[in-house]
Every structure is written in C-alpha cells, then in structure tokens.
Amino acid sequence: MKKTCMAACLAIxxxxxxxxxxxxxxxxxxxxxxxxxxxxxxxxSSLVNSKIINDAMDATGSNKNGSVMAGLxxxxxxxxxxxxxxxxxxxxxxxxxxxxxxxxxxxxxxALWDKEMTREGSSVTAYGNYQIVNExxxxxxxxxxxxVLICEGxxxxxxxxxxVAKPKALKSTDKVLYTAYSQTSxxxxxxxxxxxxxxxxxxxAKARIKDGNIVVSAADAESISVSLDFKKxxxxxxxxxxxxxxxxxxxxxxxxxxxxxxxSDPSLGEMGLGFLPSVVKIASSKKxxxxxxxxxxxxxxxxxxxxxxxxxxx
Numbered sequence: 609m610k611k612t613c614m615a616a617c618l619a620i621x622x623x624x625x626x627x628x629x630x631x632x633x634x635x636x637x638x639x640x641x642x643x644x645x646x647x648x649x650x651x652x653s654s655l656v657n658s659k660i661i662n663d664a665m666d667a668t669g670s671n672k673n674g675s676v677m678a679g680l681x682x683x684x685x686x687x688x689x690x691x692x693x694x695x696x697x698x699x700x701x702x703x704x705x706x707x708x709x710x711x712x713x714x715x716x717x718x719a720l721w722d723k724e725m726t727r728e729g730s731s732v733t734a735y736g737n738y739q740i741v742n743e744x745x746x747x748x749x750x751x752x753x754x755x756v757l758i759c760e761g762x763x764x765x766x767x768x769x770x771x772v773a774k775p776k777a778l779k780s781t782d783k784v785l786y787t788a789y790s791q792t793s794x795x796x797x798x799x800x801x802x803x804x805x806x807x808x809x810x811x812x813a814k815a816r817i818k819d820g821n822i823v824v825s826a827a828d829a830e831s832i833s834v835s836l837d838f839k840k841x842x843x844x845x846x847x848x849x850x851x852x853x854x855x856x857x858x859x860x861x862x863x864x865x866x867x868x869x870x871x872s873d874p875s876l877g878e879m880g881l882g883f884l885p886s887v888v889k890i891a892s893s894k895k896x897x898x899x900x901x902x903x904x905x906x907x908x909x910x911x912x913x914x915x916x917x918x919x920x921x922x
Contacts, residue, residue, distance in 0.1 A: 632755050633775045635698035635710045636789065640781045641771035642708075642764060646701040646802035647778075647789060652694045653714070654797045658838040660905075663912050687720065688713075703805050708759035708768065716753040724748065738769050784831055791833035791847055798836040804829055817862045824859040829897075841908050844901040853894055860892040863899075880910040 636647060655661060688694065692714065699709040721741075725732050730743040741748045745761045751772060759765045779786045782803075789801035804812065804827065812826035829848040837843040850856040870876075871885040887907065889900040903911075 632712070632752055633772065634777075635696070635712060635755075637775060637777045638698070638710050638751075638757070638772060639700040639708065639768060640776040640778045641767045642700065643703045644700055644782060644785055644803075645703050645705070645805045645808070646800070647785060648699045648801070649799040650697050650699075651797045652690070652696050653692075654839065656691050656694075658797070660838045660842065660908050660912070663909075664915060688717070701802075702763060703807065704762065706760045706763040708757070708763040708765065710751070711756045711758065713754045713756070717756060718750060718753050721748075721750040721756065735766055735769055736773060740765060740769075788831035788833045788849070791849075793835040793837070793845065796835035796837045796843075796845075797839070798834070800834040800836075801831065803831040817859070817866065819858075819862045819865060822858050822862065824855060824862060828855045828859075841904040842901065843903075844899070846899040848897045850895050850897060853892075856892040856895050856897045859897045860890050863890045863897075879914060881914070883907050883910075 636649065639647065695712045695714050697709050697711045699707055701707050724730060724743070725739060725741050727743070730741050733740045733742065738749050738751075742761070747759045747761060747763075747765045749757045749765070749769065751757050757765070757768060757772075759768070778789070784803045785801055788803060789799065792799035792801060809827045812829075815826040817824055828850050830851065831849045833845075833847050833849075835843070835845040848856075848859075850859065867888070867890070871888065876882050876884055883903075887901055887903050889898075891898050891900075
C-alpha cells in the first residue's frame with residue numbers, strides 16, 4: 609500500500625521527527641491544553657539543507673534507506689519538495705507517551721489535504737469547525753492553509769483543537785515544561801524539553817551514577833533542556849535541572865570522572881579524534897548539570913570520515 613501524506617509526515621518526524629485561522633498561534637502553544645511530558649522543535653528547512661547532516665547520511669548510507677528517506681520520497685510524489693516547502697515541525701509527547709505534531713509549510717497544502725480527505729481508506733469526523741481525517745490509526749487536521757496537525761490515534765486531538773480555537777499559552781498551563789523549553793536556544797536547529805513525570809520516576813531511579821557513597825540518578829532531575837545546531841560545525845547544549853545545587857554538582861563531578869578515561873585514551877589521536885577533550889565540557893551551575901559539545905567544521909569532518917570507515921566495515 610502506498611504511503612499517504614499523513615504516513616509520510618509521521619515517518620519524517622519519528623526519524624529526526626480544516627478551517628482557516630486569522631493567524632496561527634506559536635506551534636508550541638498549540639499543545640498548551642494537553643498534559644505533556646516533552647515537546648520538541650525542529651527547523652526542517654535548516655536541517656535538510658545542512659551540509660553536515662547530508663555528509664553524515666552519505667557516509668552511513670542513511671540517504672538510501674530508512675523511514676525518513678521513504679517519507680521524503682512520498683512527499684515528493686505528492687508535490688512537496690522537502691528542501692523548500694517544509695519550514696518546521698513541533699512534536700509533543702503526552703504523559704502516556706503518545707505523540708502529536710504540527711507541521712508548518714512555506715506554501716499552501718490545502719489542495720493536498722483535500723485529496724487526503726477523499727482518499728480510499730480514510731474517514732472524516734467533524735469536531736466543531738474542524739474536519740478530522742483518520743487514516744491507519746492516525747488523526748490529522750488542516751489547521752490553516754500552511755499548517756497541518758497529525759496525531760497518534762490515542763493522543764487527545766480534541767483538546768488540541770479546543771486550545772487552537774481558544775488559545776492558551778504553554779507558559780500559563782505548564783510552567784515546568786515551558787521553563788525547560790525556554791532554557792533552549794531560540795536559534796538552534798533542534799530544541800527539546802522534557803520534564804520528569806510520576807510514571808517515569810521509578811525507572812529513572814534505576815539509571816544511576818555513583819562515586820563511593822555519592823549516588824545520583826535520573827530521578828533527581830526535574831527537567832531537561834537540549835539545544836542542537838548544525839549551522840557551523842555541531843553545537844550541543846544539554847542541561848538537566850536537579851533538585852538541589854549539590855545534586856547538580858555531584859552529577860557533574862561523577863560524569864567528569866566517568867568520561868575522563870575515554871577522553872584521555874591515546875587511541876583517540878590515532879583515530880583523528882584528539883580534539884574531543886577540548887570540545888566536551890561537563891559542569892554545574894546552581895541546580896543545573898550542563899553538558900556542552902562544540903565542534904568546528906573540520907572536527908565534524910573527521911567524525912564523518914570515521915563513520916564512513918565504520919559503515920564500510922560492516
């Protein structure tokens with residue numbers, strides 16, 4: 609069976625991942641009414657045109673197979689040039705681990721969506737002023753000419769639509785997640801924010817690092833914020849908000865101790881990765897554990913070359 613627009617878009621989001629409104633609200637705020645555990649933004653137009661990402665895909669063969677490329681191929685068949693026509697995507701994950709995303713295009717997708725509504729195998733349900741298209745367990749809605757909403761069947765899409773009709777901001781409905789998202793860089797290609805929820809705390813407590821009697825676990829984190837950018841080399845900024853300054857400081861000290869043997873391994877230089885000790889920084893600042901990785905283009909090229917060798921050895 610051929611992939612449809614909804615299936616193709618879901619494939620892309622998981623691999624990196626109708627009614628007109630007067631003005632689209634911020635894509636992050638679309639999900640303000642839902643109970644969320646995480647939210648992520650991706651600058652698709654930047655990512656798909658990134659030399660670093662395309663070189664890495666060439667080196668590993670990812671450009672020739674996989675769900676991401678399959679999804680992109682299907683979009684091309686539908687008349688969407690993923691390098692020009694898709695601007696960004698925001699993916700939300702609820703407390704039950706179901707996902708939903710908003711895709712913003714640079715051109716109208718209404719004609720394409722109208723075809724989706726009449727495609728064999730799809731069904732349409734009215735909800736207020738919206739038409740929800742259900743296909744293969746996924747629900748989709750055209751929110752405006754250039755904005756599409758696609759959710760897993762179990763994600764509460766009605767709550768999303770209620771919030772779009774009468775917008776609330778994430779800042780007012782979920783201060784923990786909003787604060788975590790605000791800790792990411794607005795200029796980054798990828799921004800990810802997540803918060804600890806009760807259903808995950810038990811398993812998180814099992815993910816521990818220790819040094820003697822000092823033990824820190826993932827359950828000690830209240831939230832996590834990640835910024836990732838590929839415009840000039842690779843820049844990663846990750847920060848976890850702990851319960852106290854001491855927990856953050858202990859986590860940083862233990863992590864530095866754990867990675868020290870790897871970063872001081874002489875074989876890194878033999879592999880052309882002798883720069884790693886200077887680009888990886890682990891520290892703490894008040895309640896935050898921070899991990900920063902900043903590599904320039906030449907350093908990234910060395911890693912891509914190593915990936916190519918490793919892929920060829922398989």
